[in-house]
Amino acid sequence: MSSKRGAAALQPPPAPPDAVPLFAALGDATRLRLLGRLSAGGPLSITRLSEGTGVTRQAITRHLHALGRVGLVRHARRGRERVWDLNRKRLEKAKQYLDHIAAQWDDAAERLRAFVEDKRGEQR
Amino acid sequence: MSSKRGAAALQPPPAPPDAVPLFAALGDATRLRLLGRLSAGGPLSITRLSEGTGVTRQAITRHLHALGRVGLVRHARRGRERVWDLNRKRLEKAKQYLDHIAAQWDDAAERLRAFVEDKRGEQR
DNA sequence: GTTAAATGCAACCCCCATGTTGCGCTTTCT
């Protein structure tokens, strides 16, 4: 009944809303490099993190805040400098998200076949 | 020698360049939902995919192309409509990327401690 | 006490991603 087209029944799994800003934060070369440096070399000051990036310190500051907004990095005062570091807790969660989503895709891909096979019989 | 600060020795692992556009493509709510619908309901036409998104068909078309650029989806002609579907091959690769990167972070986090412990002895 | 280093803040560019509208073309449907 109702299944006018059956499309309405395909509820798009509302994927964790946090995933969007997370991916967005990771979708920038400079930010990925910052994460790389941080993961390779512990807490670093802004100036230190800016070296060799080709962009201004201010720009780096912004990127750090962007990463901070999604909880991937945290900051702390150390004397006159502000040091940033990875937030491993969040990083772990992020990793789980990625795994989860990837798994979803896999599962769906599996079910997809049977589902399509079915429909094909009905519609055609 | 040279280790003026030791910072130069911390080579930022040049992370797979493909990761950036991939994350960027995933960093959008509409696109994530599109992937969700596709993974849940096989190949779908543009019009079908546009339903219930709140945006124009053209907008959806663009998003699909964006996803296509990073290889996550593919398209094909079916009569007068153009149907899109997930590219499971690429999806698998993407998943591996995510795992790989997450692993890198983990490893680095591990090594980080020892490294920092070390440095602390030298510098302080 | 001065000087220099490391930041924070704010005002400004500039480009591009996202979204829209209008129109024309092809393929179905009746």
Added chain:
DNA sequence: AGAAAGCGCAACATGGGGGTTGCATTTAAC
């Protein structure tokens, strides 16, 4: 054949991300 569905293309608007410069402020160094 004629109407309608489904798209593709192109022109246009605009909001926000990414980057910069200039200046004030705090803190380490001499």
